Amino acid sequence: xxxxxxxxxxxxxxxxxxxxxxxxxxxxxxxxxxxxxxxxxxxxxxxxxxxxxxxxxxxxxxxxxxxxxxxxxxxxxxxxxxxxxxxxxxxxxxxxxxxxxxxxxxxxxxxxxxxxxxxxxxxxxxxxxxxxxxxxxxxxxxxxxxxxxxxxxxxxxxxxxxxxxxxxxxxxxxxxxxxxxxxxxxxxxxxxxxxxxxxxxxxxxxxxxxxxxxxxxxxxxxxxxxxxxxxxxxxxxxxxxxxxxxxxxxxxxxxxxxxxxxxxxxxxxxxxxxxxxxxxxxxxxxxxxxxxxxxxxxxxxxxxxxxxxxxxxxxxxxxxxxxxxxxxxxxxxxxxxxxxxxxxxxxxxxxxxxxxxxxxxxxxxxxxxxxxxxxxxxxxxxxxxxxxxxxxxxxxxxxxxxxxxxxxxxxxxxxxxxxxxxxxxxxxxxxxxxxxxxxxxxxxxxxxxxxxxxxxxxxxxxxxxxxxxxxxxxxxxxxxxxxxxxxxxxxxxxxxxxxxxxxxxxxxxxxxxxxxxxxxxxxxxxxxxxxxxxxxxxxxxxxxxxxxx
Numbered sequence: 001x002x003x004x005x006x007x008x009x010x011x012x013x014x015x016x017x018x019x020x021x022x023x024x025x026x027x028x029x030x031x032x033x034x035x036x037x038x039x040x041x042x043x044x045x046x047x048x049x050x051x052x053x054x055x056x057x058x059x060x061x062x063x064x065x066x067x068x069x070x071x072x073x074x075x076x077x078x079x080x081x082x083x084x085x086x087x088x089x090x091x092x093x094x095x096x097x098x099x100x101x102x103x104x105x106x107x108x109x110x111x112x113x114x115x116x117x118x119x120x121x122x123x124x125x126x127x128x129x130x131x132x133x134x135x136x137x138x139x140x141x142x143x144x145x146x147x148x149x150x151x152x153x154x155x156x157x158x159x160x161x162x163x164x165x166x167x168x169x170x171x172x173x174x175x176x177x178x179x180x181x182x183x184x185x186x187x188x189x190x191x192x193x194x195x196x197x198x199x200x201x202x203x204x205x206x207x208x209x210x211x212x213x214x215x216x217x218x219x220x221x222x223x224x225x226x227x228x229x230x231x232x233x234x235x236x237x238x239x240x241x242x243x244x245x246x247x248x249x250x251x252x253x254x255x256x257x258x259x260x261x262x263x264x265x266x267x268x269x270x271x272x273x274x275x276x277x278x279x280x281x282x283x284x285x286x287x288x289x290x291x292x293x294x295x296x297x298x299x300x301x302x303x304x305x306x307x308x309x310x311x312x313x314x315x316x317x318x319x320x321x322x323x324x325x326x327x328x329x330x331x332x333x334x335x336x337x338x339x340x341x342x343x344x345x346x347x348x349x350x351x352x353x354x355x356x357x358x359x360x361x362x363x364x365x366x367x368x369x370x371x372x373x374x375x376x377x378x379x380x381x382x383x384x385x386x387x388x389x390x391x392x393x394x395x396x397x398x399x400x401x402x403x404x405x406x407x408x409x410x411x412x413x414x415x416x417x418x419x420x421x422x423x424x425x426x427x428x429x430x431x432x433x434x435x436x437x438x439x440x441x442x443x444x445x446x447x448x449x450x451x452x453x454x455x456x457x458x459x460x461x462x463x464x465x466x467x468x469x470x471x472x473x474x475x476x477x478x479x480x481x482x483x484x485x486x487x488x489x490x491x492x493x494x495x496x497x498x499x500x501x502x503x504x505x506x507x508x509x510x511x512x513x514x515x516x517x518x519x520x521x522x523x524x525x526x527x528x529x530x531x532x533x534x535x536x537x538x539x540x541x542x543x544x545x546x547x548x549x
Contacts, residue, residue: 015061015062016059016060016061016062017059017060017061017062018057018058018059019057019058019059019060020055020056020057020058021055021056021058022053022054022055023053023054023055023056024051024052024053024054025051025052025053025054026050026051095199095246095249096147097145097147097152097196097202097301098145098146098147099144099145099301099302099303100142100143100144100301100302101142101143101144101145101253101299101300101301101302102140102141102142102299102300102302103140103141103142103253103255103297103298103299103300104138104139104140104141104297104298105137105138105139105140105141105158105160105255105295105296105297105298106136106137106138106139106295106296106297107136107137107138107293107294107295107296108134108135108136108137108293108294108295109134109135109136109137109162109164109183109186109291109292109293109294109295110132110133110134110164110291110292111132111133111134111164111166111181111183111289111290111291111292112130112132112289112290112291113130113131113132113133113166113181113266113286113289114130114286114287114288114289115128115129115130115131115266115284115285115286115287116128116129116130116283116284116285116286117129117179117283117284118283118284126170126171126172126175126176126177127170127172128168128169128170128177128179129168129170130168131166131167131168131179131180131181132166132168133164133165133166133181133182133183134164134165134166135162135163135164135165136162136163136164137160137161137162137163137164137186137293137295138160138161138162139158139159139160139161139185139187140158140159141156141157141158141159141297141299142156142157142158143155143156143157143192144330144378145192145301145330146329146330146378146548147548148329148548148549150195150196151193151194151195151196151548152192152193152194152195152196152202152204153191153192153193153194153330153331153332153376153548154191154192154330154378155189155190155191155192155330155376155377155378155389155391156189156190156191156192156206157187157188157189157190158187158188158190159185159186159187160185160186160187161184161185162183162184162185162186162212163184164182164183164184164186164291165180165181165182165183166180166181167179167180167181176219177218177219177220178218178219179216179217179218179219180216180217180219181214181215181216182214182215182217183212183213183214183215183291184212184213185212185213186210186211186212186261186291186293187210187211187212188208188209188210188211188238188259188261189208189209189391189430190206190207190208190209190238191206191207191208191332191374191376191391192204192205192206193205193206193332194244200245200246201243201244201245201246202243202244202245203241203242203243204241204242204243204244205239205240205241206238206239206240206241206242206257206259207237207238207239207240207374208237208238208376208391208393209235209236209237209238209391209393209428209430209452210235210236210237210238210259210261210262210263210291211233211234211235211236212233212234212261212263212291213231213232213233213234214231214232214233214234214263214289215229215230215231216229216230216231217229232475233475234263234264234266234289234475235263235426235452235454235475236261236262236263236264236289236426236454237261237262237393237426238259238260238261238262239259239260240257240258240259240260240293241257241258242255242256242257242258243255243256243257244299247298251300251301251302251303252298252299252300252301253298253299253300253301254296254297254298255296255297255298255299256294256295256296257294257295257296257297258292258293258294259292259293259295260290260291260292260293261290261291261292261293262288262289262290263288263289263290263291264288264289264425264426264454264473265286265287265288265289265471265473266286266289266473267284267286267470267471267472267473268284268285268286268469268470268471269283269284269469269470269471270283270284270285270467270468270469270470271283271466271467271468271469272466272467325440325488325491326381327379327381327386327437327443327547328379328380328381329378329379329547329548329549330376330377330378330547330548331376331377331378331379331495331545331546331547331548332374332375332376332545332546332548333374333375333376333495333497333543333544333545333546334372334373334374334375334543334544335371335372335373335374335375335392335394335497335541335542335543335544336370336371336372336541336542336543337370337371337372337539337540337541337542338368338369338370338371338539338540338541339368339369339370339371339396339398339424339427339537339538339539339540340366340367340368340398340537340538341365341366341367341368341398341400341422341424341535341536341537341538342365342366342534342535342536342537343363343364343365343366343367343400343422343533343535344363344364344533344534344535345363345507345533345535346361346362346363346364346533347361347362347363347420347459360404360405360406360416360417360418360461361404361418362402362403362404362418362419362420363402363420363533364402365400365401365402365420365421365422366400367398367399367400367422367423367424368398368399368400369396369397369398369399369424370396370397370398371394371395371396371397371398371427371539371541372394372395372396373392373393373394373395373427373428374392374393375390375391375392375543375545376390376391376392377389377390377391377433379433379547384436384437385434385435385436385437386433386434386435386436386437386443386445387432387433387434387435388432388433389430389431389432389433390430390431390433390447391428391429391430391431392428392429392431393426393427393428394426394427394428395425395426396424396425396426396427398423398424398427398537399421399422399423399424400421400422401419401420401421401422402419402420403417403418403419403420404417404418404419405417405418414463414464415463415464416461416462416463416464417461417462417463418459418460418461418462419458419459419460420457420458420459420460421457421458422455422456422457423455423456423457423458424453424454424455424456424537425453425454425455425456425473426452426453426454427451427452427453427503427537427539428451428452428453429449429450429451429452429480429501429503430449430450431447431448431449431450431480432447432448432449433445433446433447434446434447435486440488441487441488442485442486442487442488443485443486443487444483444484444485445483445484445485445486446481446482446483447480447481447482447483447484447499447501448479448480448481448482449479449480450477450478450479450480451477451478451479451480451503451504451505452475452476452477452478453475453476453503453505453537454473454474454475455473455474455475455476455505455535456471456472456473457471457472457473457474458470458471458472459472476505476506476535477505478503478504478505478506478535479503479504480501480502480503480504481501481502482499482500482501482502483499483500484497484498484499484500485497485498485499486545493546493547493548493549494544494545494546495544495545495546495547496542496543496544496545497542497543497544497545498540498541498542499540499541499543500538500539500540501538501539501541502536502537502538503536503537503538503539504534504535504536505534505535505536505537506534506535507533507534507535
């Protein structure tokens with residue numbers, strides 16, 4: 001979360017704005033955990049709040065409202081306002097749902113975390129199975145609506161603090177293990193599309209990206225410390241629906257809505273060592289982590305600014321010439337295409353050393369496959385320039401693998417093989433767009449912003465000591481940039497597009513794992529587990545949008 005102060009001033013009576021601002025970021029506490037849950041020594045990691053403070057200068061250009069569509073004199077293709085010879089009666093303009101809004105909400109949520117966990121061997125620790133969590137939610141939301149007759153579309157961002165928490169425990173052989181889950185905060189960025197059943201009552205559906213900070217605390221007897229806390233940001237998709245009503249003859253809006261979040265599974269681990277034990281040493285499998293929220297809220301809608309600066313409370317009763325078609329407005333659409341990636345990192349596919357095994361690493365995965373999803377956004381046109389914001393979310397089949405094989409150092413040497421697989425399960429972004437109309441129905445644009453993906457990585461190792469397999473989903477964030485073109489189809493509100501996007505999720509970090517090694521002066525041996533490398537993806541996709549006037 002961030003907070004700060006900002007000051008902006010117009011420069012030289014122009015549309016250029018200068019700014020000076022201070023921002024404080026608080027990313028919450030880092031996790032507190034033992035270095036390893038199987039070592040009862042004094043090594044611990046205790047986390048405090050991760051914060052950042054930024055002072056920055058900025059320069060912005062403000063785009064005027066859509067003078068082109070409103071028919072102002074001097075606008076490209078515009079028409080002059082209709083003249084009249086004497087004053088006409090002035091009447092109140094009809095109220096509209098279009099405009100920015102800001103509000104607050106509160107409600108109740110429940111989360112299902114289905115998993116089965118076996119720690120060490122079943123004869124040593126009891127098994128855990130699933131956590132159901134419950135609690136309040138409360139926060140704020142902000143967005144913008146565009147109205148076209150009885151249809152209302154828009155974009156919305158929300159963030160909530162929550163008290164959603166739950167735990168599960170099991171006892172066997174005099175030993176008790178416990179896991180506690182907590183989810184806070186929780187947020188989303190979503191498109192909304194609704195229908196006015198009456199001028200004051202809107203029924204809508206909504207969908208987009210959801211996220212939460214997921215903290216799991218495992219309490220294990222006989223270890224120092226006795227609890228292991230892990231904290232991760234998890235992302236996924238969110239969908240739902242609601243009803244919103246205008247309160248009286250005001251700009252206040254009341255709402256009731258339901259949202260379903262799906263964060264996917266949280267991974268799996270399975271290992272065996274037949275030369276030492278019978279049955280699995282440890283196992284973990286998970287289902288889909290989901291959340292359901294019911295909440296009520298209130299919003300205040302701000303009217304769109306009037307281009308002439310005269311306000312929107314009155315209109316001229318005399319009919320005016322219809323405005324020309326404009327790129328301005330909310331749009332919603334779908335896309336499909338093909339993507340290819342490059343994971344330049346490498347990883348050790350065996351997590352333990354048994355009998356002095358030689359490390360075996362695999363890497364250099366180049367996944368590829370389809371992409372398909374939806375996009376939603378809003379455009380503002382000023383003459384031949386079109387700017388806007390867009391969110392998109394895609395499911396993908398971008399997948400690839402790499403393998404390696406060798407011999408261990410046992411006598412006689414035995415074969416050892418390993419494989420690693422990458423799968424981009426979800427791919428999304430929130431981007432700004434800026435384009436130029438080479439002709440009234442053809443837009444060429446550049447785009448850039450924040451990107452995220454759910455990368456599901458699988459590892460498998462087979463050797464003389466046994467097998468190890470793990471599937472670990474991780475969320476990666478980075479930047480995305482690209483170019484594209486859009487064309488209006490048949491003088492309608494349907495718009496086709498073709499675009500290229502490049503995603504860069506940065507470097508994966510190098511990791512070292514420690515082992516007791518009496519041959520080392522310190523008694524500890526370090527072995528490289530992962531080699532850092534950049535994770536990138538390129539996507540070419542075609543799509544179609546419908547723009548709401």
